[in-house]
Amino acid sequence: MATDSDGANIDLTSVRDAVRRQAQRATSGIDDMAGYLSEQVADESHREVTGPLLAGTGASGVVRHQGRVVAEWGDAAIPEMLFSGTKSVVATVAGVAFDRGLLDPDAQVSRAVDHPLLTRLGIEGITWHHLLQQTSAWHGELWGKPTEVDTQSRREGFERDGAxxxxxxxxxxxxxxxxxxxxxxxxRPLPEVLRAEVLEPLGASSSWSWHGYADSVVDIDGTATPVVSGGAHWGGGLWISARDLALLGELYRCRGEWRGRRLLSAEWIDRSWSPCDLNADYGYLWWRNDSQRVQPDAPTSGRCARGNGGRHLLWIDPARDLVIASHWGDEVRDLIAEISAAVPPTSAATPS
Known part of the structure; x- marks a missing residue:
């Protein structure tokens, strides 16, 4: 077992070999993002892209171990569309609200926030917990897209009517x-919260941005306020580099504390990574790997944010002090398995 320069028990040769292979597995067709997105939505009536697009530049990523960068591939400083990995960032912003005492997961959303648009959408009975775990069963239309348009739920047979x-x-x-x-x-806009409360304190760059759609604007106190999206299904979402994404992973690996400053409570991280009663592979917009259905051949101690079929991934394995951020890579399953095999557990503890 080779060690790194600080003596950590990690097979750096194997890690770098895995990274070198991953650099050659770039997703194709990403230079034409409009065309790429059109192939992701099966419902012809709702393929229209209404958010901004960012052409992909190729496979890139970062491996961090015990808080240090041990390998990179591609240009890890270039922002890329994160797709549904953005959802875990939404959960992070919700955690800021929780830590401030603004959000009680068990409270009904309609009683916590008062706005004419939310009233019209008919969200009675839905709690923050429901929205964060994707168990709200809400049916309606927002920003011109009905809930029925999301083909993944229908394709996998999860959609059903109910309370x-x-x-x-x-x-x-x-x-x-x-x-x-x-x-x-x-x-106020969620990017302002993310910047001030999370990414700037982490030392992230200023290259990231978070977008919504052309019509996702709401009046708050007389000000037209943009509302971001939780993914890039119709454009928009979070655009962030692998380096900055890996820093977010470090915050979770360190249980919410970064360089002596508490940015997110450990209680919120435990809630985020606790299993949903209706899908044990899911928490608060984070994926769990206890069953190894999310990332086969990868450790059960891993937690991840993932988008676009795993082509965008933030993998966090606290038991190994390991964080991996990957953009626009195919066969990410192999990457995670290979790097995990090269990094022995440093702790017997596993996340919630």
Whole structure:
């Protein structure tokens, strides 16, 4: 077992070999993002892209071990569309609200925030917990996209009618509803919260940006306030480099504390990574790997944010002090398995 320059028990040769292979597995067709997105939505009536697009530049990523960068591939400083990995960032912003005492997970959203648009959407009975776990069962239309348009839930057979909390279904429109509710709760755009409370304290660059759609604007106290999306299904979402994304992973690996400053409570991280009763592979917009269905051949101690079929991934394994951020890479399953095999557990503890 080779060690790194600080003596950490990690097979750096194997890690770098895995990274070198991953650099050659770039997703194709990403230079034409409009064309690429059109192939992701099966419902012809709702393929229209209404958010901004960012052409992909190729595979890139970062491996961090025990807080230090041990390998990179591609240009890890270039922002890329994160797709549904953005959802875990929405959960992070919700954690800021929780830590401030603004958000009680068990409270009904309609009683916590008051806005005419939310009233019209008919969200009675839906709690923050429901929205964060994707168990709200809400049916409606937001920003011109109906909940029924999300083909993944229908394709996988999760969609069903019922009361909030009666079923789990992965649905972008419902996550956008959560983004709207959080924007009203904070009474300011979510990127401002993310920048001030999370990314700037982490030392992230200023190259990232977070977008919504052309019509995702809401009046708050007389000000037209943009509402971001929880993914890039119709454009928009979070655009962030692998380096900055890995820093977010470090915050979770360190249980919310960064260089002596508490940015997120350990309680919120435990809640985020606790299993949903209706889908044990899911928490608060984070994926769990206890069953190894999310990332086969990878350790059960891993937690991840993932988007676009795993082509965008933030993998966090606290038991190994390991963080991996990957953009526009195919066969990420092999990357995670290979690097995990080269990094022995440093702790017997596993996340919630």
């Amino acid at each position: 909030p909390g009666s079923g789990w279904a992965y649905n972008d429109v419902r996550v956008n509803l959560l983004c709207l509710a959080l924007t009203v709760l904070f009474r």
